[in-house]
Amino acid sequence: MDIDQEKEFNEENNQIIEEDINQIQNEVQDIQFQQANDNQENNKKGEIRRVPVPPHRVTPLKNNWDKILTTIVENMKLQIRMNTKKKCVEIKTSQFTEDKTSLQRGVDFLKAFMMGFDIDDSVALLRLDDLYVESFEVKDVKTLHGDHLSRCIGRISGEKGKTKFAIENATRTRIVLADQRIHILGSYSNIKAARDAICALILGSPPGKVYSQLKSLCRKYVEKS
Numbered sequence: 001m002d003i004d005q006e007k008e009f010n011e012e013n014n015q016i017i018e019e020d021i022n023q024i025q026n027e028v029q030d031i032q033f034q035q036a037n038d039n040q041e042n043n044k045k046g047e048i049r050r051v052p053v054p055p056h057r058v059t060p061l062k063n064n065w066d067k068i069l070t071t072i073v074e075n076m077k078l079q080i081r082m083n084t085k086k087k088c089v090e091i092k093t094s095q096f097t098e099d100k101t102s103l104q105r106g107v108d109f110l111k112a113f114m115m116g117f118d119i120d121d122s123v124a125l126l127r128l129d130d131l132y133v134e135s136f137e138v139k140d141v142k143t144l145h146g147d148h149l150s151r152c153i154g155r156i157s158g159e160k161g162k163t164k165f166a167i168e169n170a171t172r173t174r175i176v177l178a179d180q181r182i183h184i185l186g187s188y189s190n191i192k193a194a195r196d197a198i199c200a201l202i203l204g205s206p207p208g209k210v211y212s213q214l215k216s217l218c219r220k221y222v223e224k225s
Contacts, residue, residue: 046079046092049103051110053087061089064119071109071123076102108133115183116176125185134191135183141202153177155201163207167197170214172221193217 053061061068061082072080077096082089091106105126112122112133125131138144144152157164157177164175171194173186182198184191200210 046094046097047103048090048092049107050083050086050088050090051107051114053082053089054114057114057116061113064113067119067123068110068113071126072106075126076106078102078106080106112185116178117174117183117185121174121185130187131185132188132191133183133185134195135181136195137182138180138202141199144202149180152202153180155207156182156198158207163201163210166211166214167194170218171197 065082069080072078072091077094077098078091079094080089080091089110091103091110093103097103109122109125112125113119115133115135117133125133138149138152142152155163158166164177167173168175171186171190173184173190173194175185175194175198176183184194184198186194197210197214200213201207
């Protein structure tokens with residue numbers, strides 16, 4: 001092969017390589033464009049989450065609907081509606097949703113309300129990052145049946161709810177007694193303190209002993225503050 005032929009051969013190779021590169025770049029741009037379109041389409045459709053509404057929370061939901069609407073729509077920038085056929089509340093993202101975690105936080109807020117927490121206590125889940133909800137059943141601590149179970153729940157609640165309020169105030173938590181199920185809202189350490197007090201009552205500790213432990217806990221909180 002002489003010099004002219006070699007030069008012509010190299011030029012043809014370079015041209016082929018350039019065409020391949022251009023083709024690859026065009027394919028990459030097409031893929032990126034398609035992904036962008038898919039993302040835009042997903043944003044338009046919005047991600048939907050559903051929270052079931054228990055029968056005993058239908059009336060509180062109606063009474064607090066305005067507050068829930070304000071919290072979800074104005075503060076969280078989400079869309080919300082009540083699905084009467086499926087008996088659930090549906091929330092979804094929209095083009096105005098700024099925070100990606102808003103949907104999950106909105107679900108946590110609604111779940112807390114459906115568990116039985118007050119609307120203001122449920123809203124606190126959105127405002128404070130260190131708040132959680134922990135749930136457990138009486139049988140997880142001790143197996144009880146019949147009157148023994150009823151008396152156990154009565155010990156946790158106390159006369160006119162005094163014992164439950166005492167635990168809430170001492171541990172800075174909120175507690176919901178839903179039959180055999182117990183829900184606690186608070187920070188991790190405060191939930192542990194409330195759970196320990198409730199477990200002590202379930203296991204048969206006298207309320208007076210639990211009260212004294214709560215008083216010492218209150219003193220510790222005062223000393224820290």
